[in-house]
Amino acid sequence: MPELPEVEVVKRSLTNKVQNLIIKKVKIYDDRLRYRIDKNKLRKIIGLRIEKIERRSKFLLFFLNKNIIMLVHLGMTGKLFFINKKKNKLKTSFYYTIDNEKDHKYDRVVFFLNKNQKLIYNDVRKFGFIKFLDKKNYNDNLHLKNLGPEPLKKAFNLIYFRQYIKGRNRVIKDILMDQKFVSGIGNIYANEILYLSKVMPFRKVYTLRESELKIIIKYIKSVLKKSIKFGGSSIKDFSSSNGKKGSFQEHFKIYGKKDKTCPNVNCNGKIIKSTTFSRATFFCYKCQK
């Protein structure tokens, strides 16, 4: 589930819970994530305090004391659970509910914190990972060094957009999902943004008019912000529900709506799904040009 809004929601919900807590112990149930967890480095974080959490693109950076950063990526199915035993009830750090055994089937790493509290890294598909970086040069890290600007910051603007696409022979949807262009947009939000912008996903970037670039930027910012406000999107995860779940999926215009009628009231077209390029692509022939 995690694109920028979901990761931002995780960061916000987790910050007030784990900030200033000490990592007392770590238990690994499965270290074969996307990268095998470095146990030597893992040993060194015992006793360290979580100073703050930051988000960069879809990555979470846990700043620990002693100049160590724990870099976490959720991949496709990674989740972080925060559990407060004191309340005798499992609590989520995110918008997933974990109140039964089944939810713990894919726990991979458990961080034991003060006062019987735990932070759990859970990941069905194991596309996510946990790495430890040195604070001094963490920006040179493989995963962070080539990231484009944050879409919600001022540096991501029309001048940058125009400059980046100059001389490029790619379609707009691929560019939006290209983390070197802008960081944090994935397949779901790329579909939503282009529908709202009334731009066909497979338009080559050199055919886009200035006015269209402006509209795309506008919707990139507004869609991501709105999703954060709604707690991100929780799709395929409706099992139980006394924890906080995101609800932005209820506001999807087009993602996952194959064969449904276009949400534009002045249009009775059907939403098309294509998988012939860049993952599942949804669009309306009538509304998007």
Added chain:
DNA sequence: AGGCATGTTACAGG
């Protein structure tokens, strides 16, 4: 059974 799924990276070819 086969296809599909929210992501990233290594690699091949131009």
Added chain:
DNA sequence: ACCTGTAACATGCC
């Protein structure tokens, strides 16, 4: 060296 597209990773669900 840069640009682009594709395969691969692991697992569950429809």
